[in-house]
Amino acid sequence: MIKLSATGGRFKKLSGLSAKIAPSHRWLVRALIRAVSVVFCVVVAVFFIIRIVPGDPAKMILGQYATPQAIESMHHRLGLDLPIWEQFIRFVQNLVTHGDTGTSIVLGTSTRTLIAERAPVTLLLIAMASLLAIIVSIVLATVAATHKNGVLDHLIRILPTVTLGMPIFWVGLLLIIFLSVRLRWFPVGGVGQGLGGMLYSLMLPAITVAFAHIPTLVRSLRTQMLEVLESDFVVTLKAAGIPNRVILVKHVLRNSALPALMLLGVNISYLIGGTLVVEQVFGIEGIGSLLFSAISNRDFPIIQGIALYCAISVEIISFLVEIASRFLDPRTKGEL
Amino acid sequence: MSKVSAFLRKKPLIASLMILLLVLTAGCSGSNNASQNTGKNQVVKGGTFVYGRPAPVTSFDEYSEITSNNAFAIDKVFEPLVAFNKDGKIGNWLAKSHSISKDGLTYTFVLRDGLKFSNGTDVTAKDAAFSIQQHLIDKGPLAISAQVASIKAKDNKTLVITLKEPYTPFLSELANFSNGILPNNFGGVSEKQFFKKPIGTGPFVVQKWDPAGDLTFVKNKYYWQKGKPYIDKLVYKLIEDDSQAINQLKAGEVNAIESLPLENANELKQNAGTGVLTSGSWSIEQLFFNTLDKHFSDVHVRRALALAIDRPALTKALTFGYAEPANSLLPPAILYNTNKTIKALNFDTNAAKKELAKSAYPHGFSTNLLIASGNSTTAHLAQILQQAGKTIGININIESIELASFRDRFFAYNFSTMINGGQADYPDADSILAFQTDPKGFSKSYWTHYTNNNVTKLLYEGQKTPDGPARAKIYANLQQILADEVPYIPLYYPDVLIGVRSSVKGLVVLPNGSVRFDSVQITK
């Protein structure tokens, strides 16, 4: 499609046609349709989570040998006594009107409230980790790309090879032992009071989450930067006497930032998953710990709610990234 | 150490049975009885005490929601008439005095002077009568077993309870978590509402409470023990993961942790800033047999397996000196235990093989061992038992399932063998015995379905016999029968372990796992 629109662009110039508006809206419409249909599929998938699991969910909640009456009432409570499409309509209705997946079986609170209570910490952690990952990656990638085949470059390139097989929890443990217990630079876990305390206590978990992503980010950013560095326009700018520093900051970084952003959009799901595990290691009461306690309590509405909110956030983020990258890139920028 | 089933992980025994087997904090001992004596130094007042716990407090309903995660918070708000101390001795608590009639049917309690609820209102005998009456109505997991005829407030200060028939454990029973005193008629609000904002006589008042997270108490300024508690604030911080909890303790982010795995106790002891408080416990780790099972209905099979297990060795390996090998059912901290005198089936592989030869399965068989996932000690114990079974030809497959389904499974007698624990609710031998031997009880001899008329008879006799040598004899006989017929193999009695910062003074650890904070001081 891109190739075609490129020829299209040239054609427009040649013919002087200004039929630009429609296609520029078309991508947005297409992206919206895509995002909405993915969200719909996500809702369907979440709806079916409780139903694909082998066995009767009521029995799973109540135990295999619960009395028939108890199972009956749990069926009713979960709406399992209705025909499947009606269940789905109810599920969607509930989702639309209350924004949640029902009431927690164990805690008796709406899943939305529970998730909303825990979300800020997790979101902050994800944001910190992403920011950290981006900053460190850009610095490392710049160093590596500008010193291609140097010692630093080699070290940075070895990084992913070594860290790929490091389980995230293991990294977290090592960091806790060295940086918190031994050196006492960071709190061991938990979440501090106030914004400052929160930021401080989430530093180490954020480093851990970021750690898992920096190597891959650096790897592709470096490739990207090398490509840009060796591209014709950088040579042109150099030939035209622009200082290297200026080229690097004004042109190379800007051109590499776009793919980095897209990469982060692709990785956001993985990042959230890592965050859930890391929360466990650091004893952070976020979405992750809510998920784990819900799992041990077989509290299906919470599990569904978390799955739903995670997936929808991932989708929203990738949608935003798509829009942002379109906006930042004049080649694909539409006239909105 | 599963992060997943962090839910009450440290106490798998309690965890599995938490609905049933808990006890209330009490103990008449003041700060002078505390394990770490501050000496004559001045009391250090103020400060916030942070207590790391593996599970959140989900409810303050002392009748229906008595699980260990809730109970250890409920006992900070509600207090009973009588309570036990760290040695398990019953004494007066909210009652100034109590007396029992000769026939064992009438119990009279006189309340302390100047008792106030945390909202400032006075405590009267009416409140006490209401609280116990309500428990009789609500029942709940720790329902009163005594046959109560009447509960009357004789005057403002005096409460009289009459039983239909003598019941020796009654006083101990009253010391339960679930018999704390609360305002008459819940102070005029509905029961549900009341337990959302609980008002009691305890040393602490709920300030901020997240049913899935942390809980903050502030001190009760109307507390009847003048000047106490010394600390201003008590925070129950949710730390689901054990190693995380230990690390936080080491780093000084919490003052104490409730959940301390046995294997880490020595590590904390050796560490400069931390220490370990222990208390002989009321709990016992056991291997349970489903006596309805094809193989384990055969007493020889059960005996053979008991003989194949080296209890002292496994205790030593698994508990690092923080437990005693178990011979009898009753833990040593409970009166009438016969751990030293009983004739138990001690480790002897040859005898085990001979015993198995007498059974219907002389050449061994395959069976399943059900355990709750998420506890490393249990998992290791299971592997040791697996190995022991192998030596006499019994192939044991370990089935590790998470806590909720584990409970479902054994509640339905859907297991062959399982590892589980027993814990006394109150310091009376009857507590464990009734739960583990009464085939008519809720648990049907702890889901073993073990039935022996002699045992049942002895159990009922013991409940009616007043304390003394006669009762001791009954319980000795009972324990010996159990040791011979092995419906369950007692393995070891684990200590209650609480990890603390060295700066913490005056913390009282009770044998039921709860901790008293009213005399706690945080020194520099």
Added chain:
Amino acid sequence: MKTSLQIEDITVTYGNFTALDHVSLELKQNTTLGLVGESGSGKSTLARVIAGLITPDEGRIVLDSQVLGKRRSREQHKMIQLIFQNPDSSLNPRHTIRQILAEPLLFHKIVNRSQVDKRCKELLARVQIDENSLVRYPHEFSGGQLQRIAIARALSVEPSILIADEPTSALDVSVQLSILELLNALKSELKLTMLFISHDMGVINAISDTVAVMRQGKIVEINQKEKFFSHPETAYSYELLSAVPKMDTIPSDRRFL
């Protein structure tokens, strides 16, 4: 002369961009039609439409009196073959030359399995490639050699029409010459009907019998080669021709052909 291929009113649009705008062309048997145009004029699209790679929105293609539909039969596919611009990418990099040549032979049952090797060698000989090359992979050859192999593959199925889409523009000038020489030789030897697409006037002059000029998806001019080069009929053709850099230093007797 007999018309071999008739293109009638072909229109192809992408979105609101018209790549081919009612294009009609005629290919006479045993002749070569040279199609010239600048980039983006729609020459390649036309080639792909004829080869059946793109379905046109409008219009039809008649080959030897049969109309080529949306889905072509195996036989119809065989009749029209295409040679691509970039020899590096027109051969599957993971197939040996033998696989590349044998596939069409076997698929269209030109020869049976036992004779495939012999036939492959013949084909290679025809395009002047060493027969030992059969076991080699494309990356082991130069651009000119690859283009010869691509020609061999196109000819292997004995097509009635050969479309060459800028077959020499990715090659060096000296190699370009040898490829054109080869094509010219094959043209007379095999009596090929050819549509030759290029933007290079010199190349078109060297190979075509008839010249068509395309601009913005339209055919601007169709003319006999001699007439086109001496008397271009349209202003655009004139513009194109006059823009070609001239090398006046070449003695006229050394001109190609």
Added chain:
Amino acid sequence: MKSIQLDTQLQENRKGKSLLKKVLNTPPLLWGGMMFALLIGVAVFAPVISPYQPSHQNLFAILQPPSTKHWLGTDQLGRDLFTRVIYAARTDLSIMVLAEVIPFCTGVFLGMLAGYYGKWIDTLITLITDTLIAFPFYLIVIIVAFASGAGQKGIYITFILVGWIVYARVIKGLSASFRKQEWIAAAQTLGIPGVKIILRHLLPNVLPQAVVVLMTDMVGLLVAIVTLGYLGIGIAPPTPDWGTMISDGQSFIATAWWLSAVPGCAVVYTGIALSLVGDGLADIWRRK
């Protein structure tokens, strides 16, 4: 004719490079291959290498430091740590390989399908991958592992469910770019049907990249297996598994750090070996 001669020389050079030579000339592949071969060798010959049984307990010799008798000491049940580490390699590596089979095949096939045909097939497959990828991987793994009970089953189910996505995505992109290549158009011009083009032309071209992805994906899978073991929903004891070993040893991190350090290093070692192999293969195929 001159240029043709030049090419013949070049051919000679290339012909001399056999597969072995190629491997030897690619240090990452050489080292990674050797590391991985060593690992496989140790796993296969575990019973020969170690005098102990992985589940043999000695309750009187628990938590022993490394010695000549027990090279890496013993664990909390007196089992030989070295023996368990190499037996765990058997467990974890075999699951890692087995769990990749179906996702690899389906992912590559669906990716080619979507990339080659585009249009609604692509839209459909993209919709499915986008939906599944929206769920964080560990979220799905944990939920499925729980629903299907601890053990290997959960890993297999999860991986069949979502493991193919990474291949489908990479291969789709690759196929779509190959789709624009002229050799595909050449095959189409010959009238070769789509399925044949996919299997005969596309597959050999996308396979190298798929194998490179397989290498890194296997590491990711191994890490997931280990993480599940660590979370207590992985492989059931007493089958040795690195994740469970790390988690078991975590309690002794202050006193017997090697208990979780050694299995952890085994995971990292495998990761390094596989990603070196992946890098090396990518190098070789890129050089062409």
Added chain:
Amino acid sequence: MMAPILEVEKLSLATRSKKKLVSNVSFTIGRGESMGLVGESGSGKSLTLRSIIGLLPPGIEQVSANIRCSGRCAMIFQDPIGALDPLCPVVGQLAEVVAYNQKVSRKASRKIAFELLDMLGLPASLKQKDRYPHQLSGGQCQRIVIAMALACKPDILLCDEPTTALDVTVQHQILEIITRLQKELGFAMVFVTHNLAIVSSMCSRLCVMKEGQIIERGDTLTLLQNPQNPYTQRLISSVLPVPDFERRPVL
């Protein structure tokens, strides 16, 4: 001949793995002179150009060389769209180059940029609204690139196949512009191409390169009419001429 403005002596280039790419290339260019560097792909002509301006691609090393350049160099490239930063508006890019080379203020640099645009016959609409490279045609982009080169006030202009990627009509315009500018500004020029026809009209002197070496050199006309080296002969005979046409089109 005038005093040389550029002297290249014994230039040799090789890859890291010691594969020779260019060996012993020497030539000199006088002020205002234009020299063509002709050869087929891989003959090392572009690399020679790159090493003059000191921008060799990574992985290629200068083994030996003695390059004396007594003036400012500027360069224009084969792919005009790729030679411009896709994220930067073209006038902005041009102004940036002006600002760094002529050390003038931002405002002044823009003014100079517009002067350059006028000089190169770029559409006036760029003055009202800046455009991104992808919004311009190849020819327009190439004019911007040339403007950027001119902004350096070069004494020597290095042209690396500046018209290969363009259509013939556009190529014609660009070549005319370069010729005109050279007349006006008097810079010397090295013109790299594989197209002998272009060289014959642009350059007074010619070097033919093959496999990294200059195999023949001389005055353009003489060399083309009387090539000595068989390779040069082959190159010349490969040129496909277009017949002369009637000057007046039939309309």
